Amino acid sequence: MKIAHFGMPLLALVAVAGSAATASAQIVIKIADSFPAGHYVVENMTKPWMEEVTKQTGGKVKFEYYPAEQLGKAKDMLSLTQSGVADMAYVVPSFVPDKMPLSPVAELPLAEAVGCNGAMAYYHLVNSDSQLRKLDFDANRVRPLLVQNLPPYQVFTAKKISSLKDLQGMKIRVTGSAKAAVIQRIGAVPVQIPTPEVREALSRGTVDGINFVYTSLFPYDLNPLVKTGTADVNFGGWISSYIINDRKWKSLPPDVQQVMSTLAEKYSRQNCEKVMTDDVRDRDRLVQGGMSLLRLTDAEKADFEAKTRDVADQWAADLDKRGKAGSVVLKEYRDQLAKKN
Structure with missing residues (x-):
């Protein structure tokens, strides 16, 4: 009887310990955007990316998705990410020009930027040791992941x-x-x-x-x-991106970071190709x-x-006058456009 009496709590303790271990292994990422239900960007890029990240990490990563400005207005997505209200959010640099003044370089009416060459040129710049990355992302304590562009307006x-x-x-x-x-x-x-x-x-x-x-x-x-x-x-x-809070990113295991980054490039390109066709x-x-x-x-x-x-050139000059490195970033972007993206 003593053994039986002792065994029940022991089994319960093991079960609780196992449950706690599973919970601690689970990574939950809160992601927010301003898109209405069924928006093509979400269907073509955001949801497939989240689903494949979860799949490739063996279920280790779970997303809590808040669409349609549920966590805040479109113009507030950057600050929501910085504060940790959201771990990730869809940010449009043009909505926060005081915080991300240089990213509209990818919105300039340059013939060589039309299509996926422009999108992926921006993607590669913000994922490299560029001034654009340092000034629009690092300075805001966020990291870019998925990138979205659109055809000429x-x-x-x-x-x-x-x-x-x-x-x-x-x-x-x-x-x-x-x-x-x-x-x-x-x-x-x-x-x-x-x-x-x-x-x-x-x-x-x-x-x-x-x-x-x-x-x-x-x-x-x-x-x-x-x-x-x-x-x-x-x-x-148009250029925009889903960004992640830098603290949250650094807390992720390297293998999870690798999966998220690799799939971000894949779905950024796929989404671009789809919107151009559509x-x-x-x-x-x-x-x-x-x-x-x-x-x-x-x-x-x-x-x-x-x-x-x-x-x-006028756009860059205007930023230069404000001390914002417009000409430097425009040259970075043009140089990247000249490469195969």
Whole structure:
């Protein structure tokens, strides 16, 4: 009886100890973003990446995912990560220009940056010993993982237009200094508005048009509001990334870090390739839905290129005046673009 009486607590103690060991081996990562349910970036990149990280670590890593601004507004994602409210978050540098002023280098209207070459050039820079990495990420105590870019932005208006000249004086929603500079060059007025707030601004007439990509109109239900969209004009791009708190990153075992980094490169590239393909598909969907497509004549294209040719150099010079190493980072990016990415 004594043995039996002693054995039960002993077994219970072993079970508790085993459970504690399992719990301690489990790594939980809280990840947040501002995307609505079903957004293509989440479906193409974020979720598959999380699932494969969990799989390749043998279940050691578990993610708690908070979409649709559940933990905070899009503009607050960087500070939420820095404070540890989220371990990881989707951060748009253009939403925090005072903290990440140099990343919009990847949004400049450079022909060589269109497509995945631009995306992966940025990816390689922020994952190397670059000034861009040091000034926009290391200084903020965060580390970049997944990188997202988009095709060249177009302009979509709430009323029909027949040429770019019709945009003069119009208020156009933009994100970031790079795209704002392009919009100013054609005589329109750039208005900075975070993506989750765009529909309300356009529907209320706060802005006359928006700087967006075809595919992104659908998840934010903007397609019913636009009457005209430009085609094949490079108004600049979009760059963003899922970042991780530096303390959290350093607490991870090396094998987990390796899996997360390797898969981040894989899914950053895959997502880029997918959005580039979908861009053409969704342009056709919008036209079929009644949107008028504005294609520039050769003369209009030449005029646009002449007006925007020096945007990149001016962007860098403006940052230099503020002591922000704009020219250094622009050279880094151009040098990386020249490589095979």
